[in-house]
Amino acid sequence: MSVKTDTEQATHTLEPLTRGHKKKQRTRQGLLDAALRLFARKDVFETGLLELAEEAAVSTGTIYNYFRTREEVVEAVGIAMASEFSESISGLSAGVENGAQRIAIGVRLFILRAIADPNWASALVRIVHFDKGLRSTLAMHVQADLRTGAEQGHLSFIDESIALDLVIACATAGMRSAVEGRTVEQHDEKVAEMVLKGLGASPVKAKKLASLPLPQPNE
Structure with missing residues (x-):
């Protein structure tokens, strides 16, 4: 069995994190884009996280991974x-x-x-x-x-x-x-x-x- 070099091991360890980070960035951007569409149609005070989840086509739980309140959004x-x-x-x-x-x-x-x-x-x-x-x-x-x-x-x-x-x-x-x-x-x-x-x-x-x-x- 071959032994990976330190560089190979580091690369192997970092690759999943990098992919995960990029996915989180895409999800967060998708939420911001959805919020932008909502705010273009409705007053900020009329928009809630449940509506944002529906607009972004994600679960409410997903939103809470990024934002806790409407104010944060x-x-x-x-x-x-x-x-x-x-x-x-x-x-x-x-x-x-x-x-x-x-x-x-x-x-x-x-x-x-x-x-x-x-x-x-x-x-x-x-x-x-x-x-x-x-x-x-x-x-x-x-x-x-x-x-x-x-x-x-x-x-x-x-x-x-x-x-x-x-x-x-x-x-x-x-x-x-x-x-x-x-x-x-x-x-x-x-x-x-x-x-x-x-x-x-x-x-x-x-x-x-x-x-x-x-x-x-x-x-």
């Missing part, structure tokens, strides 16, 4: 949504030095995503009013741009936390308008322009920054 979905799209926006804006312009880019891209994907937007809008984790994730990405814009002299506001609330509230309201079919011509640019004005940018500067071409991938 909401937090996980919200943070995943905000992180994924905010990081995408940050990547697109990496070459933009103007903090005020980066804020305008973020607001516009969230609204344009809402226009293109109403279900995604509907879920995010429902969650953002319920989950502190999602708001904190969004705020983290906006905060640095606010500070940079103020340091550069493009923005002027009396309180950073209020400025954060203004950006997030206006962006999500713009998304809600898109979901409800109440957009106007150049909706994304107009919301971004008004946000910048609210943050202390001059009318001329706000209009200019809000109407600049959006950065494109791989530019």
Whole structure:
């Protein structure tokens, strides 16, 4: 009988764990996807774990292996949504030095995503009013741009936390308008322009920054 080397034994030991880990990741992602579909249709408070199990086509016991409460599900979905799209926006804006312009880019891209994907937007809008984790994730990405814009002299506001609330509230309201079919011509640019004005940018500067071409991938 041949004896396995230490490397072979380690590989043999790790392989089942790796497969199991990947399966758990797939199951968890499936639950998050199902929750996203539910939150797009119903208010967060109306959605329970039993309904999530039915939507995801799994047993209730399976859900409890990943989440204990509805609040845990909401937090996980919200943070995943905000992180994924905010990081995408940050990547697109990496070459933009103007903090005020980066804020305008973020607001516009969230609204344009809402226009293109109403279900995604509907879920995010429902969650953002319920989950502190999602708001904190969004705020983290906006905060640095606010500070940079103020340091550069493009923005002027009396309180950073209020400025954060203004950006997030206006962006999500713009998304809600898109979901409800109440957009106007150049909706994304107009919301971004008004946000910048609210943050202390001059009318001329706000209009200019809000109407600049959006950065494109791989530019």
